């Protein structure tokens with residue numbers, strides 16, 4: 144890459160202009176069109192939502208310590224797990240990586256000054272805030288007890304909780320996803336730097352592209368479906384109510400038509416992050432670039448064909464069941480391709496175990512567990528037994544917490560130096576990564592066994608023989624909580640006290656490391672870069688003996 | 704906003720883009736991606752339509768008998784004409800004939816208002832005929848009204864072919880489903896028309912003021928695309944709702 148920034152090697156007399164110090168007023172943040180600032184605003188908002196969702200999870204696990212817990216009533220328990228699911232899925236996981244890391248990184252990674260539609264990007268954030276605010280208000284002013292799935296006719300006729308208001312919030316936040324998706328698709332199509340062909344793109348960009356496709360094609364369907372639920376509820380229509388000739392299975396079909404692809408909204412970006420981290424910390428070119436890129440697209444497209452596996456016991460036709468089962472097995476193939484390729488990348492690599500790498504490795508292990516148990520559930524006969532038990536709960540937590548959030552944390556550590564210009568404390572980060580991994584397994588592995596033994600999900604009273612495993616799970620959850628609290632503390636600490644980050648602390652490839660100082664200036668590039676090499680050319684990076692590498696070696700030790 | 708432009712006004716280039724070509728293409732890709740989302744919005748309703756029509760063919764047939772085919776057809780013509788004038792507006796924008804562009808936009812807007820007006824009349828009939836689900840839906844009452852109307856000297860409601868309707872409550876729920884779908888689909892479509900009208904108003908205002916951002920034809924082309932999409936949706940709605948064959 145042609146431009147080399149020398150300014151990082153010598154200490155600067157004046158603070159360099161960055162996106163962070165260009166305007167410090169509240170207005171300069173709330174009205175910004177800079178993708179980097181919007182990413183930061185998303186980071187803060189989704190973190191707050193994570194705290195809300197995490198608090199609900201804590202209450203759930205506390206209640207489940209006893210077979211007949213008396214921490215809360217049945218109604219409260221229902222509201223608690225509904226709030227947990229709704230907040231975590233719609234307001235944390237779905238926007239997490241795309242709106243934070245994607246927003247920040249994609250334009251820089253492809254050599255653009257911003258996203259294609261910066262104002263739309265800002266509108267996305269406002270829609271998210273309004274949506275989250277409304278849903279949160281609904282949940283705090285009495286709550287909703289339908290679960291995150293809003294199955295009809297319970298949600299549309301019988302539940303007398305704040306269903307309407309919650310749905311309105313989710314509906315509005317849906318537009319935030321759609322606009323983010325449009326922005327990414329246009330940006331990736333049209334704003335790549337000269338020389339940056341599709342097959343030189345970092346795999347994270349491919350993953351975000353695939354995710355955006357799901358945003359675009361899936362979100363409108365759930366939006367209309369939930370709007371119909373609200374109509375049914377407020378006007379007492381019978382769209383999904385069998386008493387009026389409505390079809391609840393239609394609701395389930397429409398719901399899962401979005402919500403299965405939505406699980407890939409949550410996991411694909413994490414897979415993208417892992418594809419960045421693994422080659423960097425194995426110092427090797429990624430194995431099978433094309434396979435990983437296309438498997439992202441394959442997942443996005445095939446993900447729309449398997450929704451029926453959530454409805455095996457709903458009364459859908461046996462033949463649908465068989466076809467959906469078969470297709471669900473097929474969708475595991477592109478995911479497995481990725482796992483094999485990451486593993487092959489590490490083979491004979493020079494691996495170093497920095498915190499991002501620990502998270503990436505954790506991701507691979509836990510995602511594999513989640514994926515394999517997905518295959519159990521995709522088998523018709525097994526699912527008749529396992530449906531609506533803790534086995535399903537364990538399955539999707541292995542993927543969404545063990546996979547998606549591990550990837551998010553890995554990405555946060557990997558790019559933290561770039562985003563903030565500060566290093567986080569490596570030793571603490573390693574400790575946190577390990578705690579997260581073990582805490583996670585303690586929490587959710589027992590749930591596989593519980594589910595297999597027949598403990599149903601969404602009940603807070605259970606037979607006493609399940610207590611030991613439940614206690615284990617709750618203890619694990621407490622450990623897991625530390626895995627998240629510790630990074631929260633040192634990230635905030637590092638903002639002021641962390642050593643100044645060099646431009647490329649990991650000696651990683653990619654425009655964001657090679658061309659842009661940490662933290663980046665407002666318009667990212669002084670001069671637009673010209674890309675001349677494939678992605679992940681670590682042989683070249685390691686052979687290179689210039690300021691960039693040197694700065695990295697000393698910089699890591701800290702000069703701030 | 705115009706302070707953000709880095710080129711002379713004729714060029715109209717936002718700072719995140721390298722050149723006009725990139726900007727133009729981004730606008731177009733953006734609009735098409737948006738329209739693909741829109742297709743899925745309506746798609747969910749089309750699927751619901753298909754499911755319920757398959758389930759309740761008689762009720763859908765009975766329900767559609769209450770559609771005012773004459774008004775529906777006129778509305779189709781109105782909307783198609785508005786697409787033509789919109790296309791002309793885009794054409795004049797490219798040719799930079801501002802006043803012609805304004806003229807065409809004004810006509811398009813009036814046609815859009817006309818469409819809404821006729822829709823309003825149709826909705827009004829449904830209210831009077833007790834055919835609004837969730838508000839006053841009474842299938843039997845509707846049928847009685849209908850029979851009376853068909854013998855009245857001036858026939859506002861399309862005439863009832865004797866004996867063609869199962870005028871009992873057996874299919875009442877199912878017929879209500881037809882009207883739910885009818886209102887949901889035409890309602891969502893009408894919302895799109897209203898949004899289109901609002902954008903046209905802003906456009907006309909900016910054009911009259913000769914605002915720099917509309918001296919450039921791309922925004923106009925995007926509005927055109929949007930309007931044609933709204934039109935196409937109606938092309939599907941019209942036969943599905945008004946022309947259900949026996």
Ligand code: HEM
Pocket residue numbers: 292406407409410452453471472474475478513514515516517518520521522526529530531535538539542543547
């Ligand atoms: C390897 C491919 C996968 C397969 C074959 C698979 C299969 C399944 C099946 C069959 C179910 C339904 C179980 C039941 O309700 O009885 C299920 C539930 C679920 N899966 Fe997966 N899955 C896969 C990947 C994923 C991914 C990547 C995620 C998320 C990032 C995910 C999240 C979920 C969630 C959230 C549920 C439960 C939804 C609910 O009922 O609340 N799955 N999975």
Ligand SMILES: [Cu+2]
Pocket residue numbers: 402403406449450452453
């Ligand atoms: Cu699924």
